[in-house]
Amino acid sequence: MAGTGAAATTLTGAEALVSTLADHGVTACFANPGTSEMHLVTALDREPRIRSVLCLFEGVATGAADGYARVTGTPAMTLLHLGAGFLNAGANIHNAKRAYSPMINVIGDHAVPHLRYDAPLTSNIMGLAGPNSVWIKSADRVGDTGALAAEAWAASFGPAPGPVSLILPADSAWNEGGVVGAARARPSLRAPVGARIETAARAVRAAAKPAILINGTALTAEGLGHAARLKAAGIRVLTDTFFARQARGAGRFAPDRMQYFAEGAVADLQGTDLMLIAGTQAPVAFFSYPGKPSLLVPEGCTPMLLGGPESDSAAILAALADALGAKEAAPPAPLELPGPPTGALNAASIGASIARHMPEGTFVSDDGVSNGLPSFLMTAKARPHDWMMLTGGAIGQGMPLALGAALGAKGRKVLCLTGDGAGMYTNQALWSMAREGVDVVTVVFVNHSYRILNIELARTGAGNPGRVAADLLGLGRPEIDWVALSQAQGVPASNASTAEEFDAALARAFAAEGPQLIAAHVPAR
């Protein structure tokens, strides 16, 4: 042991942590370091297996790690500066938690002996980060950093995958005595439970109008193949309204999608007497409204959980289809590309252009709020692609997610759809796109408005907006110049105000190398 231990004891705790994560296949670190993370920076400098990406705001780092995870299926590392860095990172950690994305947030902290002095940047990191972490520990001893990194990596896979927080005090980072953590096996999603499948098959045969709500691995190309068999066997297949990732377009079976507004969802499900659930939970309204339902299961319908987000829902669909003897499959979507749109620019004409020009294999990062839906609908028969939604409702995910997806999906294009309100939250992502030279085409729906809120104001019965309310929901006065904002951060950009202009701009943007932005001027109403 003396002979082999010599090398290990010359590692700093930071080096042991970084090496351990690299050993486990982590290949990207999205970082915004501070003084307490300088030894992590040095360790990253010496670790060629991990690509370090500077983000000018921590919410960009965690949004990018989420995008990276959705594309690769594996966690990226982030590097955050104490409790304040975690807070800045927090909204996109919340979104990642709701997307069941594995992510390893390494949060630097003061040296352990310094914590008792309550220095200005001191905060209760365990308390702040705990609620949105599926695992959280602090590496208070240098010898533990490697083992805890391995534990954090494994914990990010579940039972249900999600963001984990590994707090790294500065002295655990800078001291020598780091030990690389032993390799851990990657935890698997839960396999189907045979008894549940049989019960479900019986219930399907007894039901007049059965449906299945799916998410998770059921939304891969393979999972949707099994969903198509269920459809052919008479089961309506619906996805959650929002999901981390769905394979779509020509050659893929196209399931229905739960409607966003509660009253629409319940009306759409009228008569459904059995709702199977695989890879998600019983459907609930995004928000509550006076006098409207929260649970989106119609009267007389029995929800039956086959497996939650911790389960391999693709395998569940396969097992259920087998139990039902479903050999045929409903037909997949054909390839149908619309002609060139003309006239006024709006969400529908933008959707047509996207369907026309989006290359095969594109990843779509959709933070388009009120303008994203037409593009989603119009690309059902486009070239095969993957669509990634905002799962947690915290806007400002779109551009960071696109950055990380592009770094994970080398050789494939990324299309980012974002509202102007959402885009402003994390506009710093543009700079990192420029630095990394990623193939991201960002379309900003510029309507100078939180348009969704003007819709919601009416729906909640809060009354007609007066001047103050209108100002609180409007982004005009002054209008933001998105082309200037983008170019200021190094991303080439152009305006489009007609369908023809947008169509040409989008074709050019997809043909170009490196990031591009189009400010698409759409009506506010």
Add this chain to the structure above:
Amino acid sequence: MAGTGAAATTLTGAEALVSTLADHGVTACFANPGTSEMHLVTALDREPRIRSVLCLFEGVATGAADGYARVTGTPAMTLLHLGAGFLNAGANIHNAKRAYSPMINVIGDHAVPHLRYDAPLTSNIMGLAGPNSVWIKSADRVGDTGALAAEAWAASFGPAPGPVSLILPADSAWNEGGVVGAARARPSLRAPVGARIETAARAVRAAAKPAILINGTALTAEGLGHAARLKAAGIRVLTDTFFARQARGAGRFAPDRMQYFAEGAVADLQGTDLMLIAGTQAPVAFFSYPGKPSLLVPEGCTPMLLGGPESDSAAILAALADALGAKEAAPPAPLELPGPPTGALNAASIGASIARHMPEGTFVSDDGVSNGLPSFLMTAKARPHDWMMLTGGAIGQGMPLALGAALGAKGRKVLCLTGDGAGMYTNQALWSMAREGVDVVTVVFVNHSYRILNIELARTGAGNPGRVAADLLGLGRPEIDWVALSQAQGVPASNASTAEEFDAALARAFAAEGPQLIAAHVPAR
């Protein structure tokens, strides 16, 4: 009761909350609303005593509320959208907590009956917001919103002032049955403790080299007048390195300031055998470094706490000066304005221009990190002004703080000094400056670098930066065009690359109405 109760029961909970805060003198709300806050938006629409300011990112809202509090001494209200909104707001709440700034964060939440369904935006708000709130409650019943708003207002004043969190579920906001909260008295800071003052006076007489470390109300013009008496009585007067606000310039006594780096601070205090403390805590190093001290009290020096941040430190200084029979006062700073700087643009020549041109009464918001110090030093004899520091170390405070300060300090100019790294964090503040037309002159120190981190990397002994490390600490590749970024959000801007250019640009900016930005190109080393 039946006769008078009729009007009250027609108020929504949101209206009762907003009316109660207005009754208590709250005059500003910095907001980024979402669906669950629509009834708060309507209530603000109907409340003419509160000015509602839309911020495009929640960290701008809380930074602005902090600036408003530092200038007016009273809390502003913020409006945040669930746990995700709190997280975005969190870093500047941390800073405000460290500045002892009163602030009332109203955090919207789902309707109480909706919470059990774990909808996508649901999170543990109490858990997330608790660690950085000096008071936190949830108004789970509509009848409680007014009383809790009054309680929150009072709690924001202390014992030590700070940010409070009032969670408002959507049904408590939208239901009728709101009751305006009864008026509460404003809590006062703690008065001096006579016995402590007498003990301190005896210790001063016995000490060879006494000093007093001050913060809080001791840094007002009145407090510094008493500090000058202590100085004349042979006590060295030092402020904390960072403070919420200090009166400075001609006519004010200029105390020393604790040095930032531990080794410098300890050397500076060598021989000090008594350290009195008023309005703050014992001095500690901002960060810890291998082999360097955390507590900045030299060997052989006794720290003696006269009152912490909960105390009226100006009154403590007055009482101590009286106890010492100190009738004379050390002379205040004279008015001395430097001549026009020439040649290369750097932090020193910028400081000279600021000293020359800064109008009387200016509030300075300093988030300048490595470039702020020369401006601070060179303005000691400028026209009377107030300086506001980054107290909590979470960069991205400067521009939001300036926005709020300008709205609170009508008729007075605000100068914002920010690094380019810090400025990118919350660049959305520029848009709100433009919308509100505030008199803020923002100077961005553009060096395309987290320069402080390059200094810290060397100090922590983390080794010479390789390419990856250099990239993680550098903002070049691509260089950000601050003039375009500012103009894109409606704030007129110009570049300055020489001392002459900057001097002329600053004179023009102070003479103009409305927000202005100068990108000051300074060396990276």
